[in-house]
Amino acid sequence: MINKGIISEEDVEKDSNYCYLKLVSLRKVTQVFDEYLQKxxxxxxxxxxxxxxxxxxxxxxxxxxxxxxxxxxxxx
Incomplete structure (x- = not known):
């Protein structure tokens, strides 16, 4: 998804102890995964x-x- 430009560095919340996807990005990931499962x-x-x-x-x-x-x- 990174190579396709769906998710970028701005979609990730970073700190010294963690790295999480933002809520909007998580929705993108689940949507793309659901579309893949429908193939x-x-x-x-x-x-x-x-x-x-x-x-x-x-x-x-x-x-x-x-x-x-x-x-x-x-x-x-």
Whole structure:
């Protein structure tokens, strides 16, 4: 976001012990992140387009199934 010029040095509150995003900048970050999560990609197994948000949810379901020993997910 810095490289794209969405956030600059003025958007950060700096002191000797901390460095925080200002409230306006935090809204910019969450808006851009939400827009990114709405982008779609082709799912390999479903053979249809799904959003990144839905893809994360599907991966969480697989993780839960692995923890419950219903499905074995191979490690990386």
């Amino acid at each position: 779609t990609v082709m799912h390999r197994q479903l053979h249809r387009k799904v959003s990144y948000r839905h893809l994360i949810r599907l991966e969480c379901y697989k993780l839960v199934k692995d923890l419950l020993a219903e499905l074995r997910i191979p490690p990386f």
